[in-house]
Amino acid sequence: MNKRRDRLQVIHDILRTIKDKDGKIKPTHILYKSNLSHQMMEEYLNELMEKNFILEEKTKEGKTYSITQKGQEYLSQYKLIVNFVGGFGLD
């Protein structure tokens, strides 16, 4: 349960970090805020892109990430998700 809750929490923290940065953020900043290893962060970012929670944009200065509508929904419904997953033993 804690492992899954942590996972949901990490996703929440990454999305929150992106949102708090007014939309666009560099991976180094996410790394710093999420307290993950570089490899773990890459895995999470790939998963979040697959789920359409974030968008990656490649610029001259490097990659930036922005939150999507689906990502915003995750943040606003985070409590429901965590409670449901914990309440029905889905972790």
Next chain:
Amino acid sequence: MVSISFIPDWFLNYGIIFELAFAIITLFVSIYSFRVYRLSGQKKSRTFGLAFLFISISYFIQSFINLAIISELNENVLNIIEFKNLITLDNLAIFFHMIFFIFGLVTLIYMILGGKNRFIYLISLIISALFIFASASNLPFFYIFSSLLLIFILSDYVSNYIKNRNGKTLFIMIAFVCLLLGHLNFIFLVNNQLVYVVGNFLELAAYILILINLIRVIKK
């Protein structure tokens, strides 16, 4: 959940109300589960939603067909052909209830085992359906089979409760205890109509606990 010939006369209408209530509660759980899947992309939620959808369908089928049978019995004096048709309808209701209920339990087990292989899942569903078909809708066989599956599911909820002792995990564990007791109880149904009523109340307790759990989850 059984042939209407096993249901005491005074409980016929209550039985249908119970079945409808079970169908609606499990449908709500399924809807919320799919919603959580849509929001989070968590695959376990999707499988859980599918399991409860199967269980919901099993109760809806049973309740609607039983309702149709009882309406027919109330309205007409039946000739032998009409009576035979009703028995066929009754058997169909039992068969489809069994199939969908077992599909629900198999789906829950697939989720518990962290299933990622859809082929194995499909094979499990087909084998379960064949089991039910081969048993010719034999009620004790169905309840023994469902009880075995429920024991496995319950063991997971017990271990979940031991790991995370809180009200929510306790509620869901007790719900599955009630569901298991109800199904164990139904094994001894033949020649004892009271067993049917007791089993129904145990199931009602199970689904009320699940509903309370759902409401607590939504309200928080």
